[in-house]
Amino acid sequence: xxxxxxxxxxxxxxxxxxxxxxxxxxxxxxxxxxxxxxxxxxxxxxxxxxxxxxxxxxxxxxxxxxxxxxxxxxxxxxxxxxxxxxxxxxxxxxxxxxxxxxxxxxxxxxxxxxxxxxxxxxxxxxxxxxxxxxxxxxxxxxxxxxxxxxxxxxxxxxxxxxxxxxxxxxxxxxxxxxxxxxxxxxxxxxxxxxxxxxxxxxxxxxxxxxxxxxxxxxxxxxxxxxxxxxxxxxxxxxxxxxxxxxxxxxxxxxxxxxxxxxxxxxxxxxxxxxxxxxxxxxxxxxxxxxxxxxxxxxxxxxxxxxxxxxxxxxxxxxxxxxxxxxxxxxxxxxxxxxxxxxxxxxxxxxxxxxxxxxxxxxxxxxxxxxxxxxxxxxxxxxxxxxxxxxxxxxxxxxxxxxxxxxxxxxxxxxxxxxxxxxxxxxxxxxxxxxxxxxxxxxxxxxxxxxxxxxxxxxxxxxxxxxxxxxxxxxxxxxxxxxxxxxxxxxxxxxxxxxxxxxxxxxxxxxxxxxxxxxxxxxxxxxxxxxxxxxxxxxxxxxxxxxxxxxxxxxxxxxxxxxxxxxxxxxxx
Numbered sequence: 181x182x183x184x185x186x187x188x189x190x191x192x193x194x195x196x197x198x199x200x201x202x203x204x205x206x207x208x209x210x211x212x213x214x215x216x217x218x219x220x221x222x223x224x225x226x227x228x229x230x231x232x233x234x235x236x237x238x239x240x241x242x243x244x245x246x247x248x249x250x251x252x253x254x255x256x257x258x259x260x261x262x263x264x265x266x267x268x269x270x271x272x273x274x275x276x277x278x279x280x281x282x283x284x285x286x287x288x289x290x291x292x293x294x295x296x297x298x299x300x301x302x303x304x305x306x307x308x309x310x311x312x313x314x315x316x317x318x319x320x321x322x323x324x325x326x327x328x329x330x331x332x333x334x335x336x337x338x339x340x341x342x343x344x345x346x347x348x349x350x351x352x353x354x355x356x357x358x359x360x361x362x363x364x365x366x367x368x369x370x371x372x373x374x375x376x377x378x379x380x381x382x383x384x385x386x387x388x389x390x391x392x393x394x395x396x397x398x399x400x401x402x403x404x405x406x407x408x409x410x411x412x413x414x415x416x417x418x419x420x421x422x423x424x425x426x427x428x429x430x431x432x433x434x435x436x437x438x439x440x441x442x443x444x445x446x447x448x449x450x451x452x453x454x455x456x457x458x459x460x461x462x463x464x465x466x467x468x469x470x471x472x473x474x475x476x477x478x479x480x481x482x483x484x485x486x487x488x489x490x491x492x493x494x495x496x497x498x499x500x501x502x503x504x505x506x507x508x509x510x511x512x513x514x515x516x517x518x519x520x521x522x523x524x525x526x527x528x529x530x531x532x533x534x535x536x537x538x539x540x541x542x543x544x545x546x547x548x549x550x551x552x553x554x555x556x557x558x559x560x561x562x563x564x565x566x567x568x569x570x571x572x573x574x575x576x577x578x579x580x581x582x583x584x585x586x587x588x589x590x591x592x593x594x595x596x597x598x599x600x601x602x603x604x605x606x607x608x609x610x611x612x613x614x615x616x617x618x619x620x621x622x623x624x625x626x627x628x629x630x631x632x633x634x635x636x637x638x639x640x641x642x643x644x645x646x647x648x649x650x651x652x653x654x655x656x657x658x659x660x661x662x663x664x665x666x667x668x669x670x671x672x673x674x675x676x677x678x679x680x681x682x683x684x685x686x687x688x689x690x691x692x693x694x695x696x697x698x699x700x701x702x703x704x705x706x707x708x709x710x711x712x713x714x715x716x717x718x719x720x721x722x723x724x725x726x727x728x729x730x731x732x733x734x735x736x737x738x739x740x741x742x743x744x745x746x747x748x749x750x751x752x
Contacts (some may be wrong), residue, residue: 358699405706432488445511604691
């Protein structure tokens with residue numbers, strides 16, 4: 181087997197990609213990413229111990245988060261970036277190790293309950309590394325590309341032979357990857373939280389611990405959900421403190437006659453800097469896919485050249501980027517193999533990358549990124565080709581919905597609203613995802629959809645009407661804004677004086693695609709939400725036994741067809 185990857189919903193045959201990723205990831209790229217994750221686990225072995233002794237290396241914290249983020253689906257396809265990150269990771273691992281040696285870190289031998297990591301460090305510094313029984317990820321070293329490739333072939337997903345332990349280790353790892361994406365967006369706005377870094381490294385180190393059984397790993401997975409909630413709350417605070425609370429907004433989906441730049445992805449700091457630099461240049465800015473919710477923030481509404489949203493979810497970018505005519509900036513994951521017809525107009529930034537595509541680097545010493553090359557190119561391009569007309573409404577994040585709480589509660593009490601459906605998550609290429617369009621169309625007229633993420637593109641342009649002035653699709657924003665849906669649910673629980681969140685008239689029918697959806701799922705499980713339905717398929721990385729655990733303890737289930745599922749939801 182040349183490669184093995186099953187971290188996304190498109191895993192080949194619902195089992196795993198073994199020749200080339202459905203995302204376009206090649207064997208050598210997949211192996212480089214596997215090795216980078218392996219190195220982050222090795223760094224974490226030492227960083228966990230360093231933290232216990234008051235030694236915190238922020239460069240290590242940032243490196244681990246960025247590395248996890250860079251390996252999520254459709255984020256970065258540039259193998260050279262990963263080779264350099266592997267080298268940097270090996271250097272940082274040695275740096276943390278030397279800091280421990282310098283501090284002469286030791287532990288008392290009297291602690292009979294010491295876990296495996298403590299036992300290793302009881303004699304750390306007194307023996308040679310190879311005599312300490314350290315995990316290989318903590319000691320392996322090379323600077324040779326051939327050695328990288330050879331090692332990568334031995335440390336991927338299938339290196340864990342037990343299917344159930346492998347499943348739980350990967351579930352934890354993918355949750356950490358999704359959480360890292362949210363943390364890095366918050367970091368870009370100057371917000372951080374020490375505890376999230378500490379747990380991330382604890383979780384990574386735990387995936388190397390062969391003494392941990394299924395019960396211990398399940399506990400860590402649920403703990404990951406707890407920190408997932410913390411990470412989403414951190415990002416919510418960062419976004420709203422920086423740009424204000426999202427407001428109910430009508431967003432234009434047509435085009436104007438000016439040359440323009442299309443910005444996609446999730447990073448609000450990037451669109452802020454782009455809007456500042458394009459102001460007064462005659463160049464308009466349009467959002468795409470997950471950047472749509474930028475239109476809801478008060479701080480961005482003052483820019484008159486932010487003129488609307490162009491296109492749909494990430495997977496349609498090949499055709500939509502071609503017709504846009506101007507340059508496109510990808511700020512985070514969700515990039516696909518570009519066509520030659522627009523590749524020279526495509527730019528990446530942050531952790532995103534694609535070999536042969538121009539990359540905008542971070543500004544020095546906290547300065548803004550320089551988008552002048554994109555702006556200058558835009559001025560030479562034709563205006564976007566119109567692909568649709570009209571408006572869509574969004575901006576129903578928790579602050580806005582809570583402001584409507586009395587109206588919503590009255591609608592529920594009078595029976596005008598019978599049920600809410602959380603349909604957050606991801607969109608994707610599979611034809612089976614048309615299920616979500618059909619599901620939305622066939623829902624009873626007294627049902628309201630709560631959404632976040634690009635899954636909304638399956639139904640946010642349908643004319644589903646409203647209930648007493650309340651739109652039947654309430655879009656909270658990006659996938660990370662799923663936190664808003666949690667806050668809304670908890671507020672409704674409080675208003676209706678319920679003891680259990682599952683007693684609310686809320687059903688969960690979530691579409692997933694990649695690892696950010698995984699952390700949203702774990703966050704919901706941590707909060708005690710049950711009977712979540714996932715589609716269009718259950719994750720390939722969940723073994724039959726682990727699926728049974730989730731079914732027995734949380735009522736997790738898949739989807740069938742729109743008619744039967746609606747009947748099932750409405751009867752429960």
